Amino acid sequence: MARRSRKANRRHPLATVLLIAIGLVVTGGGYAAFSSTTAATAETDTSSQQVIDEGEKLFASNCATCHGMSLQGTDDGPSLIGVGAASVDFQVGTGRMPLAMQGPQAMQKPVQFTDEQTAAMAAYVASISPGPAVPDESLLQADGDAANGGELFRINCAMCHNVAGAGGALTEGKYAPELTGVLASHIYEAMLTGPQNMPVFNDDNLTPEDKRDIITYLKYVENNPSPGGFELGNLGPVAEGLFAWIFGLGAIIGLMVWLTAKSN
Secondary structure (H helix, E strand, C coil): CHHHHHHHHCCCCCHHHHHHHHHHHHHHHHHHHHHHHHHHHHHHCCCCHHHHHHHHHHHHHHCHHHHCCCCCCECCECCCCCCHHHHHHHHHHCCCCCCCCCCCCCCCCCCCCCHHHHHHHHHHHHHHCCCCCCCCHHHCCCCCCHHHHHHHHHHHCHHHHCCCCCCEECCCCCEECCCCCCCHHHHHHHHHHCCCCCCCCCCCCCCHHHHHHHHHHHHHHHHCCCCCCCCHHHCCHHHHHHHHHHHHHHHHHHHHHHHHHHHC
C-alpha cells in the first residue's frame, strides 16, 4: 500500500517541462505587452527621450553638415537654436529641407522623411532650446470665421500670395508660393515662424484664432469654384485686363480686317 501511495503522489516526468513552458509563455507575453505599450507611448509622446534620441540621430546624419552638431549654424546654414518644433515640421514636412541646392530660397520638393521621423527631429530641436511648437489640431480644422480670415489675409498676406492664394513673384528670383493644396498645419507654421522672406506673425500680431480664420478662408477659396467663370490662374486684374486687351481687341481688329477684305 505504501509503495502504491508513493507511486500515486509521484509527479509525471513531463510536469516540470510543462511548468517551465507555462512560465516562459507568461513571462514572454507580459514582456511583449509591456514593450508594445512603451513603444506606443513613445510614438504618441513626441517629447519622450526615445523619440528625442531618434531625432538626434536623424539630425546628425542629415542636417548637422549645414546647421552644426549643436545647432549653432555654419557658413552653409543658419543656427536652429530657438526655432522650435514648428519650424522643423514646416521645413522638413514640405520637403524644403534638406536643401537640394543653394539658391534665392528653398524650393518645395518631395518629402524625404516620414511623419514620425519629422516629428522626431522636431522634438530633438525643441529639446535643445524652446521655440514655437507645432499647432494644436483644434486650430487646423478650417472651422473658423472665413469672412474675418479673408479680411486678415487681404491685409497681411495678399500683397505677396495674391488675394486667392495663387502666389506671386518677388525680387531677386524669390517668390511667394501658391497656397492651394498646402496642409493647414504648414500654413499655420509658416505664419508662426516666417520662413524664407515671409514675416513672422506671432500671437501678438495674429492670435491663434486669427490664424485659424485665415486657414478657414484659404480652404474655403480652395474648395469653392470661382463664381465669375474662368479664373485665369487667379492672377488678378492685371492678367484679366491683359487677356481682355489681347483677345478682345485682337478679335475686333481681326473682324475689321475680314470686313475690309470682304468689301474689296
